[in-house]
Amino acid sequence: MYLCYDLGGTNIKAGLIDKSGHIHNKKNIPTQVEGNLEGVLQQFKDIADRMLEENSISKEHILGAGLGVPGFVDMEKGVVTTAVNLGWHDVPITKRLAEYLPYPAFVINDANAAALGEMWKGAGQNYRDLMCITLGTGIGGGVIINGTVHNGTNGYAGEVGHIRVKDHGRRCNCGKTGCLETEASASALAFYGEKAVRDGVATMLADKMKDAGTITSKDVVEAAAFGDAAAQEIVNQAAYYLGFALANMYMVIAPGRIVIGGGLAAAGDILFKPVIKWFNEFSLTEIKGEEIIYPAQLGNDAGMIGLARLVDLNLKTL
């Protein structure tokens, strides 16, 4: 059995997962950001104690721990180079974790963990080359080449949220403008939804805004599905930039599949159909997006399942 922690800026998803990828128990608790590193490490230990107790599992049955982090990771050294949302810089996380938990531990970028999960048990099964894109508050990505996570220099591989897609675009958190993340993430849809209302565009989102004081990407997707023209335009714009970015990524590594997950992927056809249409528009004629682009299958569990896979692969090669 493996202990897996998918660490986010908001929540820690934790799971007890066996070698075959089956999840025996999972927890979702708010990340204790204030306490910083020590606080999070203590949370890891507390969750482990609780899960072992609740499942009557003894420590000897835990063979290793996997940790997914939203940031740049040096997997070999077990160091988190930078995790902006956590405020971590050059944290020797596997070494530190060893002070709290007596298991061999392995760390990986969270998007890469999700990619490993989808390759093992999800939409990427039977493919050796895979690209996974996560459409959430930001846009992350994981690249698997020949069955192995490809990190690239300083872990930059797959950081597709910062692919430039638009001239004179909005300012991104990264400091640049026109990044994919500012045009096609869940936050981007929410932003453009609110903007439409503020600009006085005729849209049912105006009522949402009046009721809730804010608009979410889910509101925009639902309005688009309902036939709201302004919302459809926002979704189509996001799909345009996604199709553009995915087509260009494809020409670099031509993976067997591009798997799209994250909260926004729940939109389904209303997002995937135009993404595939634009992907085809921007790709060589022979390349068919409908054979390449698929929604992720594992939802929020992809990361944890990928972490179990990571631990499993690493223990085998130790």
Next chain:
Amino acid sequence: MYLCYDLGGTNIKAGLIDKSGHIHNKKNIPTQVEGNLEGVLQQFKDIADRMLEENSISKEHILGAGLGVPGFVDMEKGVVTTAVNLGWHDVPITKRLAEYLPYPAFVINDANAAALGEMWKGAGQNYRDLMCITLGTGIGGGVIINGTVHNGTNGYAGEVGHIRVKDHGRRCNCGKTGCLETEASASALAFYGEKAVRDGVATMLADKMKDAGTITSKDVVEAAAFGDAAAQEIVNQAAYYLGFALANMYMVIAPGRIVIGGGLAAAGDILFKPVIKWFNEFSLTEIKGEEIIYPAQLGNDAGMIGLARLVDLNLKTL
């Protein structure tokens, strides 16, 4: 000793190369396109006979043959799937070559051969992840991940000439519009040079056009180096689109180096400086183009040297 053939639509570059990458003899002869496949195979045999005779080398000293082809290649099967310039489709080239030459033969896309060459003996030494871009009549690319050529689905990986960089761009040979190839290849520079003259722009290229009836990319680069504003604008536009495409490619695989070769790379700083400037403009702040983007070092020999490496690696694993 290995027999290496870098086959182009215009010329066959052939070489006798030893295991350490040293070229003992090379030939450059026009490709006999009319005779199609049989004609080319006969040329391969004739060149081999001549080179062996001129160097007093007996057949027993040739351990294998490597073949670089401008098109899509299934390396494992030894099949050229499509080579537009040669008019080849699904040609089982290594099997056919065996009827003419009694050596184990291996085939690879020409841009991938050049990438292998630059990794072995050129600008990519000591790097395991490498991207090589060739700026010629078209724009090709080779991707090496973890020391191995990465072909991707149907050999599409690295086909970066068809990355979309411009809305409402010119029609490309591939049928799409706004491809990198139509904006930043040697032909693109020549096209925009002639266009400037036709449009009556004040430029020293007008005299070139009057004298030669045509303008080459070399003319444009030379005029730019001389200070001609119109030519500088053309080079800068090409550099802009290259910088854009390279920055976006980098976020996919983050290779240790991006090596740029091909005829246009001979332009040197006048091209590389703005390419790096635009690359940095479009990349995360921490990513420095001047540490990543380098001119190829092996010139026209890159392909042949890479082919020797290919044969060497393949014979070792046979």
